[in-house]
Amino acid sequence: MSEETPKEHKKDKAHKLHEQLDKLQAEKDEIFARLQRLSADYLNFQKRSSKQIAESIAYEKESIIKSLLPVLDNFDHTLANTENLQDSTELLKGVKIIYDQFLAILKNHGIEQISTVGQKFDPNFHQALTQKSEPDKENMIILEEFQKGYKLGDKILRPAVVIVNKKASEDQPQVSDAGSENGD
Template identity: 65%
Template sequence: MGIESEKDLSESKKDKHHHKLSEQIEKLTAEKDEVFAKLQRVSADYMNYQKRSARQISESVAYEKEWVIKSLLPVLDNFEHSLCGAEKIEDAESLRKAVKMIYDQFLAVLKNHGIEQISSVGGKFDPVCHEAMMNRSEPDKEDCVILDEFQKGYRLGEKVLRPARVIVNKLPVPASEPALEQNPPDEQNDTDGQPKADEPENGD
């Protein structure tokens, strides 16, 4: 009787232990399924974010292109009007004024987009935004001053889109003066620089 009771007690403990392990396994399985479901949702959200970001970037680029093109259309219209009216213009000054007006309008459009011309003539040469095409020497101006401009440069904010091609003033380097040669001391002079008197001969 005692042996059977111990056996039943041992089996009961095993059953409880197995039941406890089963509960832990079920709990871990449920947690695993929950974590896996969250990972699937995060992965799906990230994929949707990537698609949405790519679409937004594409739409933004298309919008910027559209904005730039629309801002240039009035300039193109003025060119067309000037060409149509060129036959009626009798003097060159009127034509020059018309072209200058379109040129100023185009610069204004570029400025609205953050693009500006690089200042050159009269300023100091800067290798970041200037490209020296040749040197010229004008003594009445400072060294490394820009004298003339072949082609204008442009910058977008702090970024140089195209450096200005310029002529730079280059003054000649002055030749160094030769050192003055010191004459050797005249043996006929005394320490005061006066000629030595003839020494009397012995016996006089």
């Protein structure tokens, strides 16, 4: 057997290192190419997602508007026939039908009215317009609804504007509606 000279040993080692370097370079190039493909795929995914979201929003808008068109048609028919009405009861019936139809459409789209009168005031769902004092009612109970509130699932679209009962505390004097105490 022939022994390798130190020069040949260095050459052989350099050759092996060069092969390893070539192999690592090839792996790096492959990984870089995969990264570029993944990056391009991700950008395409983002574009597709944005387009799909925009299309979905447009579809939902169209769907909502289409569901409202029959309500508009019924208003047109009701208004066109008001000239022939002798009393307002028929008009009120027509308006009530349209109102119920509109509420049904809102419900089909997941929108619900917020309960108010007789309920305990909740600032998450209600906005107090003013307070009244009705001693026979519980404190902070909603007495009247000024404007309806609506929610979509758990999200409040608009709080209900309400009038809330505020019991007068016993240390405060009761104010009379009959006039002032000094006889003015």
